[in-house]
Amino acid sequence: MGSEHISFPRRQGQASRQAHADLPDGTFERELGKEGFFGPATMMYHTHPPTGWTSWSGPLRPRAFDLNRIDDHSSSVWDASVILHNSSVIMRRWSLSGKMDYLARNGDGDELLFIHRGSGDLFCDYGHLPVSQGDYVVLPRSTMWRIEATSPIDMLLFECTNGSYRMPEKGMVGRHAVYDAGVLQSPEINEAFLAQQGNDEWHVKIRRSGEISTVVYPFNPLDAVGWQGDLAPVKLNVKDIRPLMSHRYHLPPSAHTTWVGNRFVICTFVPRPFETDPGALKVPFFHNNDDYDEVLFYHDGDFFSRDNIEAGMVTWHPCGFTHGPHPKALQRMFEQPKTMTDEYAVMLDTRDGLKMGEAAASVEVAEYADSWKASGGPLTPPSIPKDAAE
Structure with missing residues (x-):
């Protein structure tokens, strides 16, 4: 059977007709x-x-939490500091200088990187993608990837455990609102990507059910020469959000x-x-x-x-x-x-x-x-400017 929330709008005492505006004089609003x-x-x-x-x-x-105080330069992304977690998401912080000399692959869910500071080059199955401060990078589950930092990188990682990242529904404001899918960037099979291919030995560290397995290849498995389809990593910078x-x-x-x-x-x-x-x-x-x-x-x-x-x-x-x-x-x-x-x-x-x-x-x-405590005693509500009340 279908069901819906119990909903019966009512009004008691002094209340605004519109949420978050024109509050009754001398009041604080709580939703x-x-x-x-x-x-x-x-x-x-x-x-x-x-x-x-x-x-x-x-x-x-x-x-x-002051994450600036975490000194996390672990060599493996799978040793990155766990900040918060539940069965659906793991939020981690990781710092990287130089090059990852292995490939990471998450078998537990999609990975979202947020570059807080620094810049570099991300290489993955799909090609090469430059990354810099303010970038989100969505890596579909089981994507092999590594980063070469050109300046020290501090990042957050959000694992979507047993799930996939999607774009939000935009409803009445239309599909181009907030960010147009046209600004999303995907990796390219370019000269930088082809140049890193070769027959050197590479280790792939795969995380599945929280445990790490390592697969050794006698060549770089990022050896694609092309791809087509609608599944790929994407990058979005915060400055492209409207x-x-x-x-x-x-x-x-x-x-x-x-x-x-x-x-x-x-x-x-x-x-x-x-x-x-x-x-x-x-x-x-x-x-x-x-x-x-x-x-x-x-x-x-x-x-x-x-x-x-x-x-x-x-x-x-x-x-x-x-x-x-x-x-x-x-x-x-x-x-x-x-x-x-x-x-x-x-x-x-x-x-x-x-x-x-x-x-x-x-x-x-x-x-x-304790940071909500007001010095000098209880706060009184600021007055709404006169032209708003008239």
Whole structure:
């Protein structure tokens, strides 16, 4: 039998007619939602910030990790530091200088590389692909690949365990929105690819069910001279993403979905204009995302909704508690000093709870849960500009 969520819109007390805009005077808004931002939802209006806690205890607390403190130059990508993981996705960090002298092959799922810093050349079954800062590279399951770094590379890897990466549905905004498939690049059978072929011995390190097997070839198995079809690695740079925007409404993170995995999504935040409607929120709204864990990697720029966060850090908000902007950002919820955001960030939202890897635990910023505390006492809601209330 088919079924649908219980849904019966109601209104009680003081409430806005439009979510994330024209809040009742003296209130903070909190969204309670199901299925990320796609299911039934209610906007609650409070007289205190929903993150106005005084202390935290227990494992559910919000966490932050400074990945810059991880010294991970392991020779094998399969020894890369595990940050967070569950049965559907593994998030790892790896640094590479020089050349991989072996080929990697993931038999457990598609691999997504995100190049945080550095540049180089990726060689795989399909050919040669230059990579540089801000690139996503999707490697279909069992693709053989290696990288030659021309400048030291720091990257994140997201394994889509037992699944495939797909592009998000774009619905009413059309297939060319967010990023046009025409900007995706695939490897080429070019001079650089042909030049690396030869009869030297090569080892292929294959990961399957978490275990590594090694196959030895008396030649370079990246010896293709051509291919045709619709399965291949693709590259997308964050600067080729054109974000959805609304000048009258703060769009939820789901509007910035870049890749869809198996029970998780990866979103990208790139510079965009702030909302110009005086009554519209201009910071992320307080919300309970009670069906998803939310992870944010800060890649570059000025992270306007968070205090004391730098490029190369990660925040993890497990599902089940309210979160939202920090106190300084909250004071700018209706008026911003700039006309645009200036940030690049990668977001991982998982339908199933994540577990913390040892590497993340070693670089946790222990005081992060206290970062919502306002100095000088409880915050009062900023006033909506007069021209918005009239």
